[in-house]
Amino acid sequence: MALTFDRLTKDTIAAIATAMSESGIGIVRISGPEAVDTADRIIVNKKNEHVLKTWKTNSIHYGFVVDREGEIIDEVMVSLMLSPHSYTTEDTVEINTHGGVYLMHRVLDLVLESGARMAEPGEFTRRAFLNGRIDLSRAEAVMDLISSRNEFSRKVSLAQLKGSLSEKVKELRSSIIYEIAFIESALDDPDSYDLEDYPEKLEKICLDLRDQMNGLLQHADEGRILREGIRTVIVGKPNAGKSSLLNYMAGEDLAIVTDVAGTTRDTINESVRMNGVLLNLTDTAGIRDTEDKVERIGIQKTMEAVERADLILFLIDSSSPLSAEDRDIAEMICQEMKEGKKCIVLLNKNDLEAGTDERAVRDLFIHKETEPLFLSCSLSTGDGLERLSQNISSMFKSGEILQQNEVLLTNMRHKKAVEEARDSIGMVLDSIRMGMTEDFFSMDLMNAYESLGKITGESVEDDLVEEIFSRFCLGK
Numbered sequence: 001m002a003l004t005f006d007r008l009t010k011d012t013i014a015a016i017a018t019a020m021s022e023s024g025i026g027i028v029r030i031s032g033p034e035a036v037d038t039a040d041r042i043i044v045n046k047k048n049e050h051v052l053k054t055w056k057t058n059s060i061h062y063g064f065v066v067d068r069e070g071e072i073i074d075e076v077m078v079s080l081m082l083s084p085h086s087y088t089t090e091d092t093v094e095i096n097t098h099g100g101v102y103l104m105h106r107v108l109d110l111v112l113e114s115g116a117r118m119a120e121p122g123e124f125t126r127r128a129f130l131n132g133r134i135d136l137s138r139a140e141a142v143m144d145l146i147s148s149r150n151e152f153s154r155k156v157s158l159a160q161l162k163g164s165l166s167e168k169v170k171e172l173r174s175s176i177i178y179e180i181a182f183i184e185s186a187l188d189d190p191d192s193y194d195l196e197d198y199p200e201k202l203e204k205i206c207l208d209l210r211d212q213m214n215g216l217l218q219h220a221d222e223g224r225i226l227r228e229g230i231r232t233v234i235v236g237k238p239n240a241g242k243s244s245l246l247n248y249m250a251g252e253d254l255a256i257v258t259d260v261a262g263t264t265r266d267t268i269n270e271s272v273r274m275n276g277v278l279l280n281l282t283d284t285a286g287i288r289d290t291e292d293k294v295e296r297i298g299i300q301k302t303m304e305a306v307e308r309a310d311l312i313l314f315l316i317d318s319s320s321p322l323s324a325e326d327r328d329i330a331e332m333i334c335q336e337m338k339e340g341k342k343c344i345v346l347l348n349k350n351d352l353e354a355g356t357d358e359r360a361v362r363d364l365f366i367h368k369e370t371e372p373l374f375l376s377c378s379l380s381t382g383d384g385l386e387r388l389s390q391n392i393s394s395m396f397k398s399g400e401i402l403q404q405n406e407v408l409l410t411n412m413r414h415k416k417a418v419e420e421a422r423d424s425i426g427m428v429l430d431s432i433r434m435g436m437t438e439d440f441f442s443m444d445l446m447n448a449y450e451s452l453g454k455i456t457g458e459s460v461e462d463d464l465v466e467e468i469f470s471r472f473c474l475g476k
């Protein structure tokens with residue numbers, strides 16, 4: 001349902017801002033032009049007086065919530081934040097109730113009866129955006145901060161909330177708009193501006209802009225990895241030891257391990273932390289040719305997990321000779337590695353008598369541009385597993401990225417916008433090299449400018465804004 005702009009900013013809205021569970025306190029938040037009046041009708045002080053309107057901004061008071069008959073519903077603390085010094089920049093009242101689910105709802109109902117409308121998910125933050133307090137990338141950072149599940153993710157989101165990405169985008173946009181303005185002025189008033197050496201100058205600027213955008217994009221995947229963890233898939237033929245590896249890494253028996261080939265028939269997911277790196281692990285059904293319907297669906301899911309992965313852990317049972325299945329899997333991995341995926345090949349079961357050796361395994365990947373890493377290990381004795389975790393963390397060097405304090409793109413939407421802008425700058429460069437006239441430059445420069453504006457929300461369509469905010473939780 002689309003909200004009209006008026007409803008978006010003129011209504012007074014309310015929602016429970018805390019979790020819907022029994023807890024110490026619960027907060028009912030009210031924001032909008034009528035917030036103070038709405039709250040005043042149901043809040044009284046110790047002397048049973050309605051005095052909320054006399055309070056100063058940014059103050060917190062002891063009192064009671066009462067219903068229409070004057071019956072006390074709860075003992076509360078009430079904070080008052082008058083416009084523009086609040087989250088939404090509107091008049092805001094927050095009622096801190098005792099944290100019972102029923103109680104919070106009862107208070108919210110009274111607030112709604114008293115004149116407020118129920119807020120939509122993300123509507124408070126959307127108002128902060130519409131009222132110009134934060135830009136879109138910051139609003140999204142709020143959401144990321146709430147949903148962050150690890151320290152890296154928290155840090156990156158907070159940096160974005162403070163505006164690190166917005167600043168960078170502003171900087172890029174302002175140098176682009178400067179050139180557009182220069183071209184337009186020169187075309188309008190050729191006597192005052194000289195375009196003689198301009199293409200060479202613009203070429204340098206565009207090369208620099210493109211480098212900066214590529215720099216942002218280079219770290220985009222790392223940014224996502226920091227936020228969400230490394231998508232890691234464990235593959236191999238049946239009985240290679242995949243589920244044993246999952247259990248080892250998770251530190252508990254999540255998957256069934258047996259000597260029956262084809263034990264795991266569905267994918268199993270688990271997040272684990274290794275040397276400070278977050279891994280989203282997927283154990284899969286062993287890949288083989290099978291008539292079993294369930295197992296075949298499992299294998300299909302394995303393939304899909306491989307496509308989504310950042311890192312592939314390929315398990316080989318080194319106690320038996322390499323099989324056609326191993327070759328097929330290696331072939332598939334080679335394809336994936338061409339697209340920049342990383343892979344570690346584990347020669348498992350080194351506690352048993354060897355049925356194959358590292359050279360034979362390496363031969364599976366011979367003649368390929370990039371080689372995976374080969375490690376020998378045993379999930380029975382634990383040999384080689386320490387090296388595995390060290391190698392994974394050094395492969396993704398997550399700690400280092402953050403220390404450099406770089407601006408990180410962590411959001412797919414932002415990444416796409418930067419890609420578009422970079423491509424438009426590429427078109428400007430093409431036009432310069434082809435000796436086109438200046439008006440061609442400004443057209444593509446404008447496209448780059450617009451694309452970057454999508455990140456901060458200066459050039460996005462309303463329905464996208466709607467879509468973004470609807471992903472927020474209620475009360476934020």
Ligand SMILES: Nc1nc2c(ncn2[C@@H]2O[C@H](COP(=O)(O)OP(=O)(O)OP(=O)(O)O)[C@@H](O)[C@H]2O)c(=O)[nH]1
Nearest residue numbers: 238239240241242243244262263264286349379380
């Ligand atoms: N000796 C030895 N046995 C191992 C090792 N790793 C796994 N195993 C055994 O190999 C068998 C298969 O292990 P799983 O972890 O179930 O193998 P899987 O790859 O998940 O097998 P599927 O789910 O059937 O595809 C079990 O009996 C394990 O105990 C190892 O390093 N050494």
Ligand SMILES: [Mg+2]
Nearest residue numbers: 242243263264
């Ligand atoms: Mg298994």
